[in-house]
Amino acid sequence: MDNSPVVAQADVSLSNSLLVSLTAKSDSQLQQKVGTDFDRAMMQRCLELARRALGRTSPNPLVGAVVVKDGEIVGEGFHPRAGEPHAEVFALKAAGANARGATVYVNLEPCNHYGRTPPCSEALIAAGVAKVVVGMVDPNPLVAGGGIARLRAVGIEVLVGVEEADCRKLNEGFIHRILYKRPLGILKYAMTLDGKIATTNGHSAWVTNQEARSVVHQMRAACDAVIVGGNTVRLDNPRLTSHQQEAHNPLRVVMSRSLNLPEEANLWQTKEAPTLVLTEVGANPIFREQLLKQGVEVVELSPLTPERAMAYLYERGFCSVLWECGGTLAASAIAQGAVQKVLAFIAPKIIGGSNAPTPVGDLGFTTMTEALSLESVQVRVVGADCLIEGYLPLRQ
Numbered sequence: 001m002d003n004s005p006v007v008a009q010a011d012v013s014l015s016n017s018l019l020v021s022l023t024a025k026s027d028s029q030l031q032q033k034v035g036t037d038f039d040r041a042m043m044q045r046c047l048e049l050a051r052r053a054l055g056r057t058s059p060n061p062l063v064g065a066v067v068v069k070d071g072e073i074v075g076e077g078f079h080p081r082a083g084e085p086h087a088e089v090f091a092l093k094a095a096g097a098n099a100r101g102a103t104v105y106v107n108l109e110p111c112n113h114y115g116r117t118p119p120c121s122e123a124l125i126a127a128g129v130a131k132v133v134v135g136m137v138d139p140n141p142l143v144a145g146g147g148i149a150r151l152r153a154v155g156i157e158v159l160v161g162v163e164e165a166d167c168r169k170l171n172e173g174f175i176h177r178i179l180y181k182r183p184l185g186i187l188k189y190a191m192t193l194d195g196k197i198a199t200t201n202g203h204s205a206w207v208t209n210q211e212a213r214s215v216v217h218q219m220r221a222a223c224d225a226v227i228v229g230g231n232t233v234r235l236d237n238p239r240l241t242s243h244q245q246e247a248h249n250p251l252r253v254v255m256s257r258s259l260n261l262p263e264e265a266n267l268w269q270t271k272e273a274p275t276l277v278l279t280e281v282g283a284n285p286i287f288r289e290q291l292l293k294q295g296v297e298v299v300e301l302s303p304l305t306p307e308r309a310m311a312y313l314y315e316r317g318f319c320s321v322l323w324e325c326g327g328t329l330a331a332s333a334i335a336q337g338a339v340q341k342v343l344a345f346i347a348p349k350i351i352g353g354s355n356a357p358t359p360v361g362d363l364g365f366t367t368m369t370e371a372l373s374l375e376s377v378q379v380r381v382v383g384a385d386c387l388i389e390g391y392l393p394l395r396q
Contacts, residue, residue: 035133035162042066042073042105043135043163047170049078049087050107054222055248056081059317061138061174065091065106067099067129074098082317086111088120092127100128107135107167109160112147121150131157135167139178173223173320176340182310183318185338187330188219189359190345190385197327200353202235208345211383214243219343221247224318225276227309229329230256239266240324241273249273250322253313255329257304259284270295278312280304306338331361334372337395342374346386 033040049064057063057079065087067075075098077090088110092099110120110132124132132151137160138144151158168175176184190207191197198204206213220226221242232238233254240252252267252275259279267275268291277291281300288298301308306329313321323333333339344359365371374390381387 032161034164035159038071039105039133039159039162042068043107043133043167045073045076046087046105046107046135047163047166049076050170052078053080055224055250058082058173058224058319059177061108061171061319063087063106063108065104067091067095067102067104069095069098069102074102086120089123092123092129095127101130103131103133104129105133105162107163108171109134109136109138109143109145110147110151111138111140111143112150119147119150121147124151125154125156129156131159133162134158134160135162136160136164136171139175141178172341177314177319182314182338183224183321184340185306185310185321185323185333186219186223186341186343187323187333187339188216188343188345189324189330190216190347191359192347192349192351194350194352195358196351196353196356197359198235198357199351200356202357204236207349208347208385209383212345212347212385212387215382215387216345217241217243217247219322220250223250223320223322225251225253225313226322226324227253227255227329229325230254230258230261231326231328232324233261233265233267237262237266238324239272251276251318253278253309253321255279255304255306255309255325257283259287261287263287263290268294268296278304278309305336306333307336310338327358327361330359331363334360334392335363339392340394341391342389344388345382346388348384348386 045066046064050062053062060079060082063086064078065076066073075091075095077087077094079087088104088106091104095102104124110124112119112121134148138147148158148160173184176182189197190212192207197207220240221244226240228238228240241249249272252273254267254275254277256277257280274297276297276299278299278301281302291298301312310321323330323339372392375393377388377390379386379388
């Protein structure tokens with residue numbers, strides 16, 4: 001599960017088409033129940049453990065592991081961050097001698113290569129476990145079935161696909177990063193029932209209720225970065241933190257070609273959370289120095305586009321990026337393939353205004369048949385608001 005380079009053991013490589021087939025199953029396939037009720041309960045426990053490290057493991061996935069002996073949990077653990085031991089290692093250590101002959105549950109296939117840490121497959125073999133229950137195959141070509149094959153080769157029983165849909169959902173950012181060499185882009189916006197994100201004069205606090213805003217804070221805690229444009233900084237002066245004690249705060253990213261930004265802003269306060277400003281080469285050098293003195297990181301990209309920004313964040317090891325920008329930048333991000341997932345909060349309010357801003361700017365479409373239709377849509381009520389979640393069709 002570690003993305004570090006291989007330095008020993010056999011190289012396990014799969015074609016990109018095979019990697020896609022391993023991870024892109026149909027909804028009906030993913031909904032099929034695999035294993036017993038107990039197996040599924042233990043896999044859900046793995047996911048609970050994995051979530052304790054939300055936002056902290058990139059470029060690695062979120063992984064939890066549970067060791068069961070005679071129907072009882074005797075050890076469990078999770079992967080806390082890249083470079084530290086994997087979930088299986090913590091779980092086996094907690095189980096001690098009880099691991100021999102036990103069943104180990106893990107939401108992602110155990111790795112079978114040396115990266116920054118030794119292979120988990122060998123740790124499981126050394127511990128003498130009898131069976132390993134796996135949530136999903138690891139799409140990483142350094143693993144991709146190799147860990148499962150290694151365990152089976154020494155006589156360990158392996159069951160694959162227990163609660164696979166939930167396992168994939170938890171690590172969708174990691175999967176996207178592996179398959180497409182970019183972080184998963186998530187566009188989040190809140191709008192009124194008549195499709196406005198602010199009033200005509202730009203006032204937007206608050207479109208949604210407190211419950212919906214709490215959900216957004218949880219989303220931020222699970223992401224590596226959150227992106228806004230210069231207009232959002234000027235009009236809203238956001239903090240873009242998780243607002244949760246001890247929870248992960250994402251890297252706050254501002255995209256501004258000109259660096260025409262306010263001298264005072266919440267985002268320039270970097271004690272609570274780091275801030276990165278992406279700008280064009282040579283833009284506003286005086287203000288650039290002011291930002292650097294306040295601890296704000298400034299990186300020049302040319303050209304500064306959503307596509308280039310996502311390529312840069314991939315290089316930094318990120319798996320998921322939350323776009324909380326205005327309509328103009330959102331449209332550009334969608335058009336350039338920087339957004340794969342949409343989270344739209346709809347408040348039962350009507351604000352009106354023919355010039356009031358909308359969540360997505362001009363995409364150049366002139367007919368309804370050109371509209372982008374979300375896939376795998378889920379709808380739920382959050383307080384009095386509605387949250388629509390779905391995925392944009394993959395670009396060919």
